[in-house]
Structures are given as C-alpha cells and as structure tokens.
Amino acid sequence: MKEPISIFWFRRDLRLEDNVGLAAALKGKVPVLPLFIFDEHILDRLPKDDARVSFLHQQLGKMRRTLQEKADSSLAMHHGSPKHVFQELLKEHDIASVYTNHDYEPYAKERDAEIGKLLSDHGIPFHTFKDQVIFEKDEVVKNDGDPYVVYTPYKNKWKELFNPKTHLTEHAVDFSNFVNHSRLPVCTLEDMGFTTSGIAVPDHTVSKHLIQNYEDTRNFPAIENGTSRLGPHLRFGTVSVRQMVRKAIAEENEVFWSELIWREFFMQILWHFPHTVNAAFKPKYDRIAWRNQEEEFEKWKNGQTGYALVDAGMRELNQTGYMHNRVRMLVASFLCKHLLIDWRWGEAYFAEKLLDFELASNVGNWQWAAGSGVDAAPYFRIFNPMTQVDKFDKQRKYIDKWVPELQELSYPDKMVDHKMARERCLKVYKEAVG
Structure with missing residues (x-):
C-alpha cells in the first residue's frame, strides 16, 4: 500500500526559506514531495538558449542539493503540461493534498483552475497561498471597492493597511517533514531541448549602502550597483518580498519601498483588467x-x-x-x-x-x-x-x-x-x- 504524501508545487517561489505555501505544507501530517514543472506551454515559445530557463534550472539544482543535505530528500522535476504531469503523479502516489502559492497572470489562473478541477475530481484538496506580494487581488481598493488606477493613492492606501506584525511574518522551513528519499525525477536542459545560456542572471545587491543611497544613484545608468538587480529574483521568487520590505523599513528608505509597491500596483491592475x-x-x-x-x-x-x-x-x-x-x-x-x-x-x-x-x-x-x-x-x-x-x-x-x-x-x-x-x-x- 502506498504511503500518503502531500505535494508542494513550486512556480514563482524558488526558495525553501520564508515560503508561505511550503511552510503550510510542511505543517501537515504527511511527508511533502517538492515538485517543479517545466511547463511546455511556456517553454515552447522561448529561444533554446533562454537565460531565464538556465537560471531556473540552476536554482532548482541548488534547492535539490540543499534538500539532499538537510532532509535526505530532493525535488521532482518534470517537463510537460501541468495537467499531464499531475495525471501521472495521481497514478504513482497516494496524494493527500496539493499546496502551492498564488500566481496572478491570465495563463496561470487558467492553469490553476484546470489543476484544481482535476484534483477535485479525485477528492484531493488544492491549497493556495499568498506569497509573492504583500497585498494581492482586491486587498487594496478604494472605499467603494473599485480598484485604484493611479499609483499614489494606491501607495497611500497600501501603507495605511500595512501591518509589519502580520504582513512580515517569517515562515520557517521544517526540514523533518519532506519525503525521505532523493531518487526523484530530474530533467536536464538538454532533455528539454535547451542549452546553457551565455547570459547569467546577476546576484542582487540589496546592501545597506545601496538602500541608503538609492535615490542618489538609481537614475544614473553608468553607476555600478546603483540599482539592486532584484528584478529576476522577485520574478522567480529566489528572494522573499517580505525580506525586501523589512530591509526598506530598516533603512527607512521610502524610495526603495515605493519601488516594491509599484510592482504590486501593476499586479493588481493586471488582476482587475486582464484585457x-x-x-x-x-x-x-x-x-x-x-x-x-x-x-x-x-x-x-x-x-x-x-x-x-x-x-x-x-x-x-x-x-x-x-x-x-x-x-x-x-x-x-x-x-x-x-x-x-x-x-x-x-x-x-x-x-x-x-x-x-x-x-x-x-x-x-x-x-x-x-x-x-x-x-x-x-x-x-x-x-x-x-x-x-x-x-x-x-x-x-x-x-x-x-x-x-x-x-x-x-x-x-x-x-x-x-x-x-x-x-x-x-x-x-x-x-x-x-
């Protein structure tokens, strides 16, 4: 008889620490299988040396190594359509529940609805969480419930609603509750028809010095490290937005903080106005x-x-x-x-x-x-x-x-x-x- 497991499905949250959905999954009663799907719907439209695919693959490799060292576990990597991958996983495992974090883009919403229905048809709960933003969807709206379409009033309401005690909670990772084996499927770039890119994603440089001098340096492209290079890391979730907001608050830098809020402003615009x-x-x-x-x-x-x-x-x-x-x-x-x-x-x-x-x-x-x-x-x-x-x-x-x-x-x-x-x-x- 198969042992029941839960699945945590990584998407735009490629980190183990301070990951809301992952932390919730690890609090459950059954071991957690970490999963990433290289979605062919997305990959088929990309050049074969796409730097972002190389970056994703490298980051997943780091996560696999950490899980092997700290939990005698690993991370399952699949390539295909998410629906087909989950259909195969349903045959292979006794799945108690699936956990993931919210994704707000139009395609992601359709994909998640499809996976949610598939799991529901098998009586499996699909738990989703807010992770890549402080505020999502319609959490920051006007008093009459309409979305903001001008940034400054949105930012003011965002700050009015913001509570560091509740919105900046750190979510610890419990390494004792991962599935206890390391022989999980892995796919190489070559397996997926990709090659390693000649372009590398640079590390982010969110130092005390950068934040303190942000408004003096951020507008001048010749200044080395005048900006944070945070973009790809927030995009793929290799850093936690909560950690970045904590840093902005610690250095009392309104400009750096505002840039993080701009990101959420555009996300809620896309949510309300997908056209x-x-x-x-x-x-x-x-x-x-x-x-x-x-x-x-x-x-x-x-x-x-x-x-x-x-x-x-x-x-x-x-x-x-x-x-x-x-x-x-x-x-x-x-x-x-x-x-x-x-x-x-x-x-x-x-x-x-x-x-x-x-x-x-x-x-x-x-x-x-x-x-x-x-x-x-x-x-x-x-x-x-x-x-x-x-x-x-x-x-x-x-x-x-x-x-x-x-x-x-x-x-x-x-x-x-x-x-x-x-x-x-x-x-x-x-x-x-x-």
Whole structure:
C-alpha cells in the first residue's frame, strides 16, 4: 500500500526559506514531495538558449542539493503540461493534498483552475497561498471597492493597511517533514531541448549602502550597483518580498519601498483588467494609426537608431538581458512616440529579452510610455533623447561602454529628426484621442 504524501508545487517561489505555501505544507501530517514543472506551454515559445530557463534550472539544482543535505530528500522535476504531469503523479502516489502559492497572470489562473478541477475530481484538496506580494487581488481598493488606477493613492492606501506584525511574518522551513528519499525525477536542459545560456542572471545587491543611497544613484545608468538587480529574483521568487520590505523599513528608505509597491500596483491592475495584456487600458488609444515600419523596428532592436542613449540601452539589453530602468523609459518612449510603432511590439521584445520580465510590470510600463495605460505619461510628454543624455549620462560613461564607435564613421546617422518626430507624434495622437 502506498504511503500518503502531500505535494508542494513550486512556480514563482524558488526558495525553501520564508515560503508561505511550503511552510503550510510542511505543517501537515504527511511527508511533502517538492515538485517543479517545466511547463511546455511556456517553454515552447522561448529561444533554446533562454537565460531565464538556465537560471531556473540552476536554482532548482541548488534547492535539490540543499534538500539532499538537510532532509535526505530532493525535488521532482518534470517537463510537460501541468495537467499531464499531475495525471501521472495521481497514478504513482497516494496524494493527500496539493499546496502551492498564488500566481496572478491570465495563463496561470487558467492553469490553476484546470489543476484544481482535476484534483477535485479525485477528492484531493488544492491549497493556495499568498506569497509573492504583500497585498494581492482586491486587498487594496478604494472605499467603494473599485480598484485604484493611479499609483499614489494606491501607495497611500497600501501603507495605511500595512501591518509589519502580520504582513512580515517569517515562515520557517521544517526540514523533518519532506519525503525521505532523493531518487526523484530530474530533467536536464538538454532533455528539454535547451542549452546553457551565455547570459547569467546577476546576484542582487540589496546592501545597506545601496538602500541608503538609492535615490542618489538609481537614475544614473553608468553607476555600478546603483540599482539592486532584484528584478529576476522577485520574478522567480529566489528572494522573499517580505525580506525586501523589512530591509526598506530598516533603512527607512521610502524610495526603495515605493519601488516594491509599484510592482504590486501593476499586479493588481493586471488582476482587475486582464484585457490590458493586448489592449489599451484607455480604449481610444487603440485608435492610434501606428506606422509599424519593420525596418525601423529592426534598427531600434539592434541599437542602430543614431541616438546614443537609446542605442546603448538596446545593446545592453541584447547582450546582458538587463536594461537600466531610466533608459527603459527612454527607449520605450522613442519606439512609441518617435517611430510610432505599437507599444505591443516593444512589450513583446522586452518579454523575450528581459531577465526580469514580469507580465504585469512590462505591460504596465509599456502602456505608461505609450500614454495608453493607467497613471500614464500624457501623450504630449515626449522624451528628448539628447537632453536625456545631459541629465542622466553627462560624462557619457554608459554610452561609451555600449556605443564605443560613437565618434566613428560607422555609427549611423539619426534615423529620424527629433523635432519632426515630435510634431508627427502629436498630430497622430491628437487625431486618435482628441
């Protein structure tokens, strides 16, 4: 007779410590089998040397080793569709219950509903928990129950509701209640048709010094370690958001804390308005007559626009999977406003390239740049790519690093005149939105 087990299903929470759902599973009466599924629905759309897949695989390897050392256990790794994997697990094990943490993206909601039904049909409880955010779904709303669509009032309500005693509880891991064997399935990158990426996800640098100096350094792309590089680690849950909020509070840094709240603002926007993945939040912006010139899009993608700061940002992205946030705003504005290329094209390219790609933030920020989203930049706000250099890279250090041929004849001329592009943009937007 099979021994009953519970399953903890890792998704966007790739850590053992301070993991809400995992801690809850380990408090149960039966041993816990840790599980990760490389979801073919997601993987099939990615390049075969995708750095994020390599990062996930490395992180899972670290977790397996920790479980082997501390619990004489391991972590089951499967590749396929989640429904098929669970159907096979149901044949192999006597499953008492399944635990996981919430995931808020449209595909994740559909996937979890499907798995929930499958388990329910077998009489198995499916327990889900809030882990990757402090506040989720409709926990921070206006007094009348409507969602916030402007950041500052959302942030104020967030802080009003925030209670460190309840929201920053640390969830300890009990290594004594894992399934006690280490011979669990594992899949290599090669098994899944992937190769190790040449791009590595950098460690995050959330030091006391970084937080204390955050507002002085975060806008200048040439400053080494001027930003935290937290993005991929929050995206995949290799760090706990509670730990990061604790650090922000300990250093009394409002700016760093606000950046963490921005992430949750966009998540609740996506939760309440899932149509914004493909459509403008403000419908009239879908009337814009985008030019959508493929040749111009290629120049933008490859950092060949003739505008040095735009080109530096795109080259940094292509070579490292990262782009400084201040430069992200400029390159997004340039694509939408100077070239009149649909924000969805840029959003899709960032989704392919960014190590810290997160659907809610990516869509939210691109719609902000296009003027079509919540709390957006007004359409007549058009960044000047030349004055942005004077403000944020005056010594040209960042530009020199990524555009070394700037003074050479091989560097392209500006692909569009700023004044002409600005006037054209204003005309096209005004015709569409009034």
